[in-house]
Amino acid sequence: MMTVSTIASAPIVKADSPDCVVRAAAMLDEGRLVALPTETVYGLAADAQNGEAVAAIFAAKGRPSFNPLIAHVDGLAMAERLCRFDPLSRELAGAFWPGALTLVLPKRDNAPIHDLVTAGQPTLAVRQPRGIAAQVIAELGRPLAAPSANRSGRITGTDAQAVADDLGGSVALIIDGGAPAIGVESTIVKVEAGVITILRPGGVTAEELANFGAVGRAGGGAAIQAPGMLASHYAPNAAIRLDIDEVREGEALLAFGPDRASGFERAVAVENLSEAGDLRQAAARLFAAMRALDGYGATAIAVEPIPAEGLGEAIRDRLSRAAAPRDGDGIA
Numbered sequence: 004m005m006t007v008s009t010i011a012s013a014p015i016v017k018a019d020s021p022d023c024v025v026r027a028a029a030m031l032d033e034g035r036l037v038a039l040p041t042e043t044v045y046g047l048a049a050d051a052q053n054g055e056a057v058a059a060i061f062a063a064k065g066r067p068s069f070n071p072l073i074a075h076v077d078g079l080a081m082a083e084r085l086c087r088f089d090p091l092s093r094e095l096a097g098a099f100w101p102g103a104l105t106l107v108l109p110k111r112d113n114a115p116i117h118d119l120v121t122a123g124q125p126t127l128a129v130r131q132p133r134g135i136a137a138q139v140i141a142e143l144g145r146p147l148a149a150p151s152a153n154r155s156g157r158i159t160g161t162d163a164q165a166v167a168d169d170l171g172g173s174v175a176l177i178i179d180g181g182a183p184a185i186g187v188e189s190t191i192v193k194v195e196a197g198v199i200t201i202l203r204p205g206g207v208t209a210e211e212l213a214n215f216g217a218v219g220r221a222g223g224g225a226a227i228q229a230p231g232m233l234a235s236h237y238a239p240n241a242a243i244r245l246d247i248d249e250v251r252e253g254e255a256l257l258a259f260g261p262d263r264a265s266g267f268e269r270a271v272a273v274e275n276l277s278e279a280g281d282l283r284q285a286a287a288r289l290f291a292a293m294r295a296l297d298g299y300g301a302t303a304i305a306v307e308p309i310p311a312e313g314l315g316e317a318i319r320d321r322l323s324r325a326a327a328p329r330d331g332d333g334i335a
Contacts, residue, residue, distance in 0.1 A: 040180030046149030103206025
């Protein structure tokens with residue numbers, strides 16, 4: 004029998020339960036929402052062909068309808084039925100799929116994807132995840148629309164408990180696969196005129212992408228072409244103060260590396276992303292550490308400097324969006 008626990012009205016099942024995949028696919032086929040782990044973060048999944056199910060994602064997250072979703076596939080063949088691949092995008096898929104790379108591609112006219120997934124745009128963001136998410140997609144036989152499993156604009160869930168606390172009453176099932184290996188969302192790219200343009204930094208670094216061609220970045224005023232491009236996102240209740248050299252009274256400290264900022268002893272709580280200064284470890288711990296510090300009711304979370312190279316670019320991107328002004332942004 005499947006091991007089941009219940010938190011906030013959502014059943015939680017272990018990813019290694021024998022009938023977990025079949026049960027999740029059956030719920031998705033019925034138009035219900037399932038939260039499931041990927042190698043990046045937990046996703047809030049719905050059948051990408053079912054408009055009512057996709058609309059339920061927006062309702063559960065409080066997500067603006069102009070923000071598109073990623074369609075998750077079980078492989079290149081499914082993706083090819085949805086999108087038109089250029090040679091470089093196909094090469095990137097071959098190198099990084101399954102994995103933490105999302106490609107924004109022209110959507111085929113007959114692609115069986117609901118318009119809510121694309122936010123009415125002629126392109127579609129697609130990714131092949133690893134592990135149980137891919138197994139569920141293969142069992143369902145259709146792509147899944149799956150943004151991160153958290154309320155829009157809030158801290159992304161990286162464990163089943165966090166997902167249950169945030170969205171438990173809105174989902175039919177939560178699959179517990181433990182902590183994701185990467186811990187930040189996928190890198191989103193779009194190939195334009197032979198250049199790999201990064202729309203959102205993430206689990207695949209710019210340095211890794213540069214092995215396949217020239218790499219550029221979307222400008223700060225770029226139109227929303229993919230998930231995660233809203234200015235304010237990933238926000239805790241506390242304010243965020245970046246690149247600090249001193250901790251103020253009443254603040255919590257998000258630390259990095261072995262050396263502490265001045266006044267660190269004043270912090271109401273401290274979470275170190277990586278004592279060793281390891282960016283991969285820091286990425287994996289980022290959202291859980293932010294959640295933990297937010298629970299102390301601090302006036303702000305002070306963040307020590309984090310280098311911008313490698314996965315540091317994705318970490319700094321998430322922290323900058325968490326620190327962005329929230330008044331009137333329509334997502335908090």
